[in-house]
Amino acid sequence: xNTSDVGFQCPFPFSQYPxxxxxxxxxxxxxxxxxxxxxxxxxxxxxLQQQHDGAMLKLPSERIAxxxxxxxxDPLFFPGGxxxxxxxxxxxxxxxxxxxxPLYITCGFILTEGLSSExxxxxxxxxxxxxxxxxIAIVSGDIKVVERTASAGLYINTTxxxxxxxxxxxxxxxxxxxxxxxxxxxxxxxxxxxxxQRNNYQFEPPIExxxxxxxxxxxxxxxxxxxxxxxxxxxxxxxxxxxxxxxDSARLTFEIQExxxxxxxxxxxxxxxxxxxxxxxxxxxxxxxxxxxxVASQTIACLRKFSDGAxxxxxxxxxxxxxxxxxxxxxxxxxxxxxxxxxxxxxQLPRIC
Amino acid sequence: xNTSDVGFQCPFPFSQYPxxxxxxxxxxxxxxxxxxxxxxxxxxxxxLQQQHDGAMLKLPSERIAxxxxxxxxDPLFFPGGxxxxxxxxxxxxxxxxxxxxPLYITCGFILTEGLSSExxxxxxxxxxxxxxxxxIAIVSGDIKVVERTASAGLYINTTxxxxxxxxxxxxxxxxxxxxxxxxxxxxxxxxxxxxxQRNNYQFEPPIExxxxxxxxxxxxxxxxxxxxxxxxxxxxxxxxxxxxxxxDSARLTFEIQExxxxxxxxxxxxxxxxxxxxxxxxxxxxxxxxxxxxVASQTIACLRKFSDGAxxxxxxxxxxxxxxxxxxxxxxxxxxxxxxxxxxxxxQLPRIC
Numbered sequence: 001x002n003t004s005d006v007g008f009q010c011p012f013p014f015s016q017y018p019x020x021x022x023x024x025x026x027x028x029x030x031x032x033x034x035x036x037x038x039x040x041x042x043x044x045x046x047x048l049q050q051q052h053d054g055a056m057l058k059l060p061s062e063r064i065a066x067x068x069x070x071x072x073x074d075p076l077f078f079p080g081g082x083x084x085x086x087x088x089x090x091x092x093x094x095x096x097x098x099x100x101x102p103l104y105i106t107c108g109f110i111l112t113e114g115l116s117s118e119x120x121x122x123x124x125x126x127x128x129x130x131x132x133x134x135x136i137a138i139v140s141g142d143i144k145v146v147e148r149t150a151s152a153g154l155y156i157n158t159t160x161x162x163x164x165x166x167x168x169x170x171x172x173x174x175x176x177x178x179x180x181x182x183x184x185x186x187x188x189x190x191x192x193x194x195x196x197q198r199n200n201y202q203f204e205p206p207i208e209x210x211x212x213x214x215x216x217x218x219x220x221x222x223x224x225x226x227x228x229x230x231x232x233x234x235x236x237x238x239x240x241x242x243x244x245x246x247x248d249s250a251r252l253t254f255e256i257q258e259x260x261x262x263x264x265x266x267x268x269x270x271x272x273x274x275x276x277x278x279x280x281x282x283x284x285x286x287x288x289x290x291x292x293x294x295v296a297s298q299t300i301a302c303l304r305k306f307s308d309g310a311x312x313x314x315x316x317x318x319x320x321x322x323x324x325x326x327x328x329x330x331x332x333x334x335x336x337x338x339x340x341x342x343x344x345x346x347x348q349l350p351r352i353c
Numbered sequence: 354x355n356t357s358d359v360g361f362q363c364p365f366p367f368s369q370y371p372x373x374x375x376x377x378x379x380x381x382x383x384x385x386x387x388x389x390x391x392x393x394x395x396x397x398x399x400x401l402q403q404q405h406d407g408a409m410l411k412l413p414s415e416r417i418a419x420x421x422x423x424x425x426x427d428p429l430f431f432p433g434g435x436x437x438x439x440x441x442x443x444x445x446x447x448x449x450x451x452x453x454x455p456l457y458i459t460c461g462f463i464l465t466e467g468l469s470s471e472x473x474x475x476x477x478x479x480x481x482x483x484x485x486x487x488x489i490a491i492v493s494g495d496i497k498v499v500e501r502t503a504s505a506g507l508y509i510n511t512t513x514x515x516x517x518x519x520x521x522x523x524x525x526x527x528x529x530x531x532x533x534x535x536x537x538x539x540x541x542x543x544x545x546x547x548x549x550q551r552n553n554y555q556f557e558p559p560i561e562x563x564x565x566x567x568x569x570x571x572x573x574x575x576x577x578x579x580x581x582x583x584x585x586x587x588x589x590x591x592x593x594x595x596x597x598x599x600x601d602s603a604r605l606t607f608e609i610q611e612x613x614x615x616x617x618x619x620x621x622x623x624x625x626x627x628x629x630x631x632x633x634x635x636x637x638x639x640x641x642x643x644x645x646x647x648v649a650s651q652t653i654a655c656l657r658k659f660s661d662g663a664x665x666x667x668x669x670x671x672x673x674x675x676x677x678x679x680x681x682x683x684x685x686x687x688x689x690x691x692x693x694x695x696x697x698x699x700x701q702l703p704r705i706c
Binding site: 021022023024025026027028029030032050051052053054055056057058059060061062063064065066067068069070071072093094095097098100104106107108109110139140141142144145146147148149150155157159160161162164169171172173231232233235236237241245249282342343344345349350351352 | 375376378379380381382383385403404405406407408409410411412413414415416417418419420421422423424425446447448450451453457459460461462463492493494495497498499500501502503508510512513514515517522524525584585586588589590594598602635695696697698699702703704705
C-alpha cells in the first residue's frame with residue numbers, strides 16, 4: 001500500500017495480512033502488529049507512548065464533560081465523510097453541546113474478521129486527520145475482533161473528555177419561555193448521503209454529508225458573550241427528534257415555523273422521491289441553539305461567520321410555560337396549519353451513524 | 354419478567370418486545386423505551402438525570418487516568434461472571450493498574466438484532482450491581498443495534514475515569530533492576546471458565562472465573578505506604594503476555610520461577626487435557642506487582658489480607674540492566690531448565706473478554 005496518501009508511515013505488512021483475522025484480536029503477536037503497524041504511528045502522542053493500562057492526564061479544569069458514542073454507520077465511506085471522521089467529530093460535537101472544549105478521546109475498535117487491512121488503515125487515517133484538525137489527542141484505545149457478519153466491517157466507540165468553563169452551565173433545564181430557537185444550517189444531508197451510498201442512488205447534484213465540528217461556532221458564541229441557554233446537535237432522529245427530546249426534558253412547548261427551516265433543493269427533492277421526512281433525517285454538523293430572544297439576531301450573525309453556519313436561521317421560539325403540561329413541539333406548516341411532532345417508532349434509516 | 358431478581362424496577366414491555374430489533378437502535382420511540390425501561394432505572398444517578406449530550410462532572414483532582422475497553426466475550430454468561438460484570442470490573446481494573454481510584458464509567462452498547470430482552474436486562478443488572486459494589490457511577494451511555502451475527506449477542510464498550518494520587522507515578526518505566534515480581538493470586542481461571550461454558554466441558558470441581566476488582570488491594574498497598582513501581586492486570590494474553598509487554602517497555606529482563614506460580618489443581622488438569630499453556634490464559638482479577646525487593650514480604654502480606662489475594666506469591670525478580678539489550682522474560686522451569694517466553698501469534702482462545 002502506498003502509505004504516503006494516508007498521512008503517516010504505516011509499517012503494517014499488508015501483503016502478508018490483506019484481511020483481518022480473529023487472531024488479530026487475541027492479544028498476541030498479531031495484535032501487537034496491528035498496534036505497532038497502524039494505531040500507534042497514526043495516533044502517536046506522548047500520552048499513548050506511556051503504554052500503560054490507561055492514559056494518565058493532567059486536566060486544565062476540574063469541571064469536565066464526558067460523552068460516549070458507538071459508530072456503526074453502513075457503508076463505512078459515504079459522500080462527505082466516513083466512519084472514522086464521524087467517530088471523532090460526532091463525539092467532539094457532543095462535548096461542544098455541553099459547552100465543553102474538547103481535549104481528549106479514547107477509541108475502542110471492534111473489527112469483524114475479513115475486514116480489508118487497507119480499509120482499516122483508511123479509516124484510521126481519517127480519525128488521525130480529524131484529531132489533528134480539531135486539536136485533540138487520542139489517548140487510550142482497544143482492539144477486538146469478532147466473527148464475520150453479512151458484510152465485513154467495523155464498529156468504533158469513542159469517548160470524549162472536554163473542559164467545562166467555570167462560569168456557566170448549558171443544559172436542557174436552562175431553556176426558558178420566550179427563548180429563540182436557532183438552527184445553525186440546512187438539514188437532512190448526512191442521512192441522504194449515507195442512504196445514497198448504501199443504495200447506489202445518484203442524486204443530481206450529489207448530496208454530501210454535513211459532517212463537521214461544531215466547537216468553532218460554540219466557542220465563538222462564548223467569545224462574543226452570547227452564551228446560549230442550551231445547545232443540541234441534530235444527529236440520529238434529526239431536528240424533530242432533538243426538539244421533542246428537549247421539549248420533554250424542559251416540559252415546555254416549542255413552536256417551529258416549517259418555512260424557516262433551511263433545506264437544500266437537492267435534499268428536498270430527494271426526500272420527496274423517497275417518501276421520507278427531512279425533519280427526522282440525521283445530521284452530523286448541525287445544532288439548535290436556545291438563547292434569549294433579544295440576542296437572537298446577534299447569535300445568528302455570529303454563527304453565519306462560519307461557512308457551516310452560513311444558513312443559520314431562527315426557526316421558532318419557546319412558548320410561555322403552562323403548569324403541569326408536558327413538553328411538546330408544534331410545527332406551523334407552510335399551509336398555515338399546525339401539527340404536533342411525535343417520535344417515529346423506529347427510524348426511517350437504520351445504521352446512519 | 355419477574356423484575357425483583359434484577360434488583361431494580363424494570364418497566365420494559367418484555368411481552369411486547371421479547372427480542373431486540375433494528376428499530377430499537379434507531380433513535381425513535383423504541384430507543385426511548387429501551388432507555389426509560391431498562392438503562393435509566395438501572396444506572397440511575399444525578400449525572401445521568403441531566404439527560405444531556407454528555408455528562409457534566411466535577412473531579413476531585415486534575416490528574417486523572419482514563420482507560421477504554423470493548424468486551425466481546427462469548428458466551429455472555431460463564432461460571433463466576435458475565436459480560437456485564439466483566440465490562441465494569443475490567444475497565445475499573447485498568448484504572449487501578451495506573452494507581453487511580455475509579456470514579457466514573459461510560460458505556461456504549463452494540464446489540465445485535467434478535468437478542469433476547471431478558472438477557473439484555475440480566476446483563477444490565479450485573480453492570481448495575483458491579484457499579485454499586487465498586488462505588489462508581491455510570492455517567493454516559495449509548496445504544497446501537499446492528500444486524501444479527503451467527504449467534505445473537507451484544508458488545509459493550511466501557512471507558513473509565515479515575516483520580517490519580519498527586520504524589521506518585523506507577524508506570525512501566527518505573528520498573529527497576531532488583532524489583533521483586535509478585536503475583537496476587539492463582540492464574541488461568543477466567544479463560545478456562547469461559548472455554549468450559551462455550552464448549553460444554555464439565556470440569557470437576559467446576560472452574561469459576563477469577564473476575565474481581567483489584568482497587569481494594571491497590572488502595573491498601575497505598576494505605577500501608579507500600580507504593581509499587583508498576584502494576585499490570587493479567588487479562589488477554591495471560592501472565593506471559595503481561596510480563597513480555599512490560600519487559601519490552603522497560604527494556605529489562607525478568608526472571609520467573611515456574612514452580613512459584615500459583616495454579617489450582619483443577620486449572621492445571623484442565624490445561625493438560627486441553628493442551629493449552631496456563632501462562633497464556635486470560636485472568637480478570639489477578640495482577641503482578643513490581644516493588645523494591647526489601648518490601649516484597651510486606652507487599653505479599655498486604656495482598657494476602659484479601660480473599661482474592663490469599664495466594665499472593667513472589668514469582669521472580671528483575672535482573673540487572675544490560676546496556677542495549679531489549680527486554681525479555683526468562684522462565685526457570687521446575688526441571689531446572691530455562692526458556693524465554695514469546696508471544697503467541699494469535700491466542701489460544703478467541704473472544705475471551
